[in-house]
Amino acid sequence: MxxxxxxxxxxxxxxxxxxxxxxxxxxxxxxxxxxxxxxxxxxxxxxxxxxxxxxxxxxxxxxxxxxxxxxxxxxxxxxxxxxxxxxxxxxxxxxxxxxxxxxxxxxxxxxxxxxxxxxxxxxxxxxxxGVKKIKTVGEKLDPNFHEGLMAGPGEKDIITEEFEPGYTYNDQVLKAAKVKVGDGTKK
Structure with a gap:
C-alpha cells in the first residue's frame, strides 16, 4: 500500500x-x-x-x-x-x-x-x-476708362469733348470712352 x-x-x-x-x-x-x-x-x-x-x-x-x-x-x-x-x-x-x-x-x-x-x-x-456711363467732359483723363483720340486747347489732361461714350458693367470697363483731351494751351 x-x-x-x-x-x-x-x-x-x-x-x-x-x-x-x-x-x-x-x-x-x-x-x-x-x-x-x-x-x-x-x-x-x-x-x-x-x-x-x-x-x-x-x-x-x-x-x-x-x-x-x-x-x-x-x-x-x-x-x-x-x-x-x-x-x-x-x-x-x-x-x-x-x-x-x-x-x-x-x-x-x-x-x-x-x-x-x-x-x-x-x-x-x-x-x-449695373451698366453705367463713364463720366467724361471736365474729368481728368484716366487711361483705364478713357481713350484719348485727340488733344487740343484746354486744361492739360482734362477731357474737353466726348466723341463716343464709354460704359462699365459691375465696375468693369465694357468700352472705354473716346475723348478729346486738353493739351495745356489756351483757346
Missing amino acids: TDENNVTNEDLNKMVREAENEDDVRTRDIASKEEEAEVQPTENEAKIEELTNALARAMADLQNFKRRTEEDQGRFVKFANAELLNILLPIINNFDRSAEHLPDNLKDNDWAKGVIQIHDELLKTLEKI
Whole structure:
C-alpha cells in the first residue's frame, strides 16, 4: 500500500505540477489577451480618429468645391452678360446719335418723342442691371476708362469733348470712352 500511496503521491505531485504549468500558461494567455484588448481599442480609436479626420477633410473639400462652382457660375453669367452688352452698345450709340441729330421739324413729332423715350428707358434699364456711363467732359483723363483720340486747347489732361461714350458693367470697363483731351494751351 505504501507503494500505491507513493505512486499516488507522485502522480498527485505530477498532476499538481502539470496543473500549475497549465495555470501559468492560462495566466500568460489571459495577460496576453488583456494586453491585446488594451491595444485593440487604441488601434480602433486611432482608426476612428483617422476616418473622422478624413471625413472632415472630405466635407471641407466639398464645401470649397461648391463655393468655387458658385463663383464660377457667377463669373460665367457676368461674362455672358458683358458679351451681350458689348453687342448692344453700338445700337445704343446709334440711338444717341439719332437723338442728337434729330431735325428741328421732328422735335415735336410724337413718333420721334416715343423713340427717344424708348432710348431713355433702355438706358435706365441698363443702369439697373449695373451698366453705367463713364463720366467724361471736365474729368481728368484716366487711361483705364478713357481713350484719348485727340488733344487740343484746354486744361492739360482734362477731357474737353466726348466723341463716343464709354460704359462699365459691375465696375468693369465694357468700352472705354473716346475723348478729346486738353493739351495745356489756351483757346
